[in-house]
Each structure stands twice: as structure tokens, then as C-alpha cells.
Amino acid sequence: MAARILVLGAGYSGLVAARLTARHRDARVTLVNASDRFVERVRLHQVATGQDVRTRPIAELLGGAPVEFVVGRVTAIDAERREAELADGRRLGYDTLVYALGSRSDVESVPGAAEHAFPLATADDAVRLRERLADNDAVTVVGGGLTGIESATELAETRPDLAVRLLTDGRLGAALSDRGRRHLRRVFDRLGVEVLEDARVAEVRADGVLLTGGEHVPAGTVVWTAGFRVPDLARQAGFAVDERGRMLVDAALRSVSHPEVYAIGDAAVMRRQGGQELRMACATGLPAARHVARAIRQGLGRRAPGPFRFRYVNQCVSLGRRDALVQYVRADDSPVEFVLTGRLAALYKEAIVRSALAAQRHPGLVALTPGGGPSRARVDLPG
Known part of the structure; x- marks a missing residue:
């Protein structure tokens, strides 16, 4: 009898994991996602500025893969019964669970952010922000990470009439x-x-933000990219999690408390062999998905799964459509002085983003993901 493999979440990691796992003849794979559309999260800042970014049905990306696709929102996981419950009451059983539910913007940690700020983590977020910007002339982006940098530069280039901070x-x-x-x-x-460094936001208001030092920074629109939260389903199910609710996994990316569960992407605490935590990015999520599919196939063949081996290559940051920064890094993600910039870097970043989408249709392309790659597993991948 085929093993029931249940994959929760059809983002960059979950979709690839489902497709690759389904190649095993002894696996019956079910993929669950709240929407029937695949979200290119790395392009949401383009959507927010009104650029035409095509959305693709998940069923189209699955192609002819033998994966049962279920549209539904997961509301609970019963670890003892090995079932996931959906909002409409359906219950889906599993022998092996792949937890890939991703993350969302953290607008709960700062007063007023949920009411007045515009996050940029989902397709609906991007559309809502785009509509808001139609009648605004001043935008403040909160958060100096890669999402904030890409959002600020995209806004400034596409809308030169906007005052961007x-x-x-x-x-x-x-x-x-x-x-x-x-x-x-x-x-x-x-x-x-304009850039304000060492600026900690104490409160978001309808007319801007209040900093911890008491300074008020006015803004017609506040874009919130300062941190992410994960679903609380893993904690509620009794899986071992960290203080942020991310699932704790071992070297093979299995739950440390429930070995029949694998976790990948933003909702998991993935680490390199030396203990370094891997950053939240499809640069890590895609290779992790390939590893999990391989580990599940090994388990079906009664072999113990090996550890996830990974090294970083670079960080790719778009700076509008005509410029970018490719920061090359050591295996531990620390930067070296070699960078690629300008139009060539923009073309490089665009190629990488396209390859991340192409990997959903052709999972063998995961070696061409932005910023990272497998190490010892490289022999199994093209290129």
C-alpha cells in the first residue's frame, strides 16, 4: 500500500517537495494550499508598484505530476491521529507530513501596525498596497532587510513622484x-x-510612525517589512518549536519531537552542520525541499535519511528594474568584497527569479536558486 504523504503549503518549498516526492511509486502525495494560485513572493514589490506580474494556477505548475491538489486552509493538526483539519471540516490523514506553511508579516508586535501599516507578504497585501499608493505622495518603508530595500527602491524608481523614506x-x-x-x-x-538608520518604531499611526525616541515621522502610507511571523499550528499540535513558533528539526529536517514530520521553509528552524541558522529565503527553501523529497524516498526504501548539506553562494537584491546588487558570500553567508552591480546584476537577479519559478515546473532546476545551493548533493543536480 502506498504511503500517504501530506504536504501543507504550496509555496516555493512545498510545491517542489510535493512534485519530487510524487516521483516515488510507493508514495501517494496530497498537496494542500489556501489558494489555488502560486504566489511569486519575490515579485510582490513589483505588483505593489503596478507592474504586470502574471499569477499562475498551482494546478498548471503541477502539470501531469501524480499529486492530489486540495484548496483549503489548514486550521489544526492532530499529531496523534496523524491528520490535518481544514476550515471546511475535511480531515486529511498522513503517514508522513511535510510542514511548509511559510510565514506572514509581523504586524502584531508594534502598536498600530495591524491597523495602519501595509504589509507585503501575500498577493492580497501587494494589491492592497498598490491601490493605496494611487492617491499617495509620501511612503515610509519600515524594515531595512532585503524586502524593505527592494520595496523602497522599486517604489522610488517606478513612482518618481513619491517621496520614499x-x-x-x-x-x-x-x-x-x-x-x-x-x-x-x-x-x-x-x-x-531618504534613509533613517538606528530608527526603532514604537507605534504606527494613521499619519506616520512614532520612533522610540519620541520623533514623529510623517507618511501617507507606511509599508511594513519589519519581521515575519509563522502559523501557530505546529505549537498547537504539540510539535517541538522555538520561541517564535517555528518547528525545530534535526539534521535531516525532521521534527525533533515527531520523526514522521518534516519541516522546510520559513516555518522551520533549519541549520547548517555547524549549527548556523539558515536565512529565510527560497535560496534555502528550494534545496531543502529537494532534500526532504530524497529523505522521504530513502525512508520508503527503509534507509535512514542523511543530513541536509548546504552552502551559500550569494545574496541577490533587486534595486529597481535597471540595477541590482549580487553580494557574493562565503559558505556561512558572511560577505566577501566581490560584488556584481548595475544592469548586469539586474539581469542576473531576473534570471535567478525566473529560475525559482521554473523550478516549480521542473524541480531538477533547484540548483539555480537565488543565493544558495547544495554542497555534497550537487552531483544529483543539473548545472
Whole structure:
């Protein structure tokens, strides 16, 4: 009898994991997602600025893969019965669970953010922000991570009539090399994006934000990219989680409390062999998905799954449509001074983003993901 493999979440990680696992003749794979459309999360800042970004049905990306696709919102997981419950009351059983529910914007940690800020983590978020910007002339982006940087530069380039400001609680581009930070500054200056460093937001108001030092920063629209939250389903189900609710996994990406469960993507705490936590990005999520599919197939063949081996290559940051920054890094994600910038970097980033989407149709392309790649597993991948 075929093993029941249940994959929760059809983002970058979950969709690839489902397709690859379904290649095993002894696996019966069911994929569950709240929407029937695949969201290119790395393009949401483009959607927010009114650019034409095509959305694709998940069924189209699955192609002819032998995967049962279920549209529904997961509301609970019964770890003892090995079932997931959907909002409409359906219950789906599993022998092996792949938990890939991703993350959403954290608008609960700062007063007023949920009421007045515009997050940018879902397709609905991007559309809502786009509609808001139609009648605005000043935008403040809160959050100096890659999402905030990409959003601020995209807004400034696409809408030169907007006054764009970026607030970061540290130094702009803190994770970049000196050359990377200098290029970032040049682009921000060219686009006219104002930067406030060491700016911690205490409250979001209808007319802007209040900083911890008491300063009021006015804004017609506040874009919120400062942190993410994960669903609380893993904690509620009794799986071992960290203080943020992300599932704790072992070297093979299995739950440390429930070995029949694998977790990948933003909703898991994935680490390198030395203990370093991997960043939340499809650069890690896609190789992790391939590893989990391989590990499940090994388990079906009565073999113990091996550890997830991974190294970083670069970080790719779009800075509008005509510029970008490709920051090359060591295996542990620390920056080196070599960077790629300008139009060539923009073309490189666009190619990487397209490859992340192409990997959903052709999972063998996961080696061409943005910013990272497998190490010892590389022999199994093209290119």
C-alpha cells in the first residue's frame, strides 16, 4: 500500500517537495494550499508598484505530476491521529507530513501596525498596497532587510513622484560588504530615497510612525517589512518549536519531537552542520525541499535519511528594474568584497527569479536558486 504523504503549503518549498516526492511509486502525495494560485513572493514589490506580474494556477505548475491538489486552509493538526483539519471540516490523514506553511508579516508586535501599516507578504497585501499608493505622495518603508530595500527602491524608481523614506533599526545593508553598502548608498541617493538608520518604531499611526525616541515621522502610507511571523499550528499540535513558533528539526529536517514530520521553509528552524541558522529565503527553501523529497524516498526504501548539506553562494537584491546588487558570500553567508552591480546584476537577479519559478515546473532546476545551493548533493543536480 502506498504511503500517504501530506504536504501543507504550496509555496516555493512545498510545491517542489510535493512534485519530487510524487516521483516515488510507493508514495501517494496530497498537496494542500489556501489558494489555488502560486504566489511569486519575490515579485510582490513589483505588483505593489503596478507592474504586470502574471499569477499562475498551482494546478498548471503541477502539470501531469501524480499529486492530489486540495484548496483549503489548514486550521489544526492532530499529531496523534496523524491528520490535518481544514476550515471546511475535511480531515486529511498522513503517514508522513511535510510542514511548509511559510510565514506572514509581523504586524502584531508594534502598536498600530495591524491597523495602519501595509504589509507585503501575500498577493492580497501587494494589491492592497498598490491601490493605496494611487492617491499617495509620501511612503515610509519600515524594515531595512532585503524586502524593505527592494520595496523602497522599486517604489522610488517606478513612482518618481513619491517621496520614499526607509527606516531601519540598524545600519543600512549591515549584512553586506563595504563595496555592497557603498553601491546601495549610491542607488538610494540616485533614486532620492531618504534613509533613517538606528530608527526603532514604537507605534504606527494613521499619519506616520512614532520612533522610540519620541520623533514623529510623517507618511501617507507606511509599508511594513519589519519581521515575519509563522502559523501557530505546529505549537498547537504539540510539535517541538522555538520561541517564535517555528518547528525545530534535526539534521535531516525532521521534527525533533515527531520523526514522521518534516519541516522546510520559513516555518522551520533549519541549520547548517555547524549549527548556523539558515536565512529565510527560497535560496534555502528550494534545496531543502529537494532534500526532504530524497529523505522521504530513502525512508520508503527503509534507509535512514542523511543530513541536509548546504552552502551559500550569494545574496541577490533587486534595486529597481535597471540595477541590482549580487553580494557574493562565503559558505556561512558572511560577505566577501566581490560584488556584481548595475544592469548586469539586474539581469542576473531576473534570471535567478525566473529560475525559482521554473523550478516549480521542473524541480531538477533547484540548483539555480537565488543565493544558495547544495554542497555534497550537487552531483544529483543539473548545472
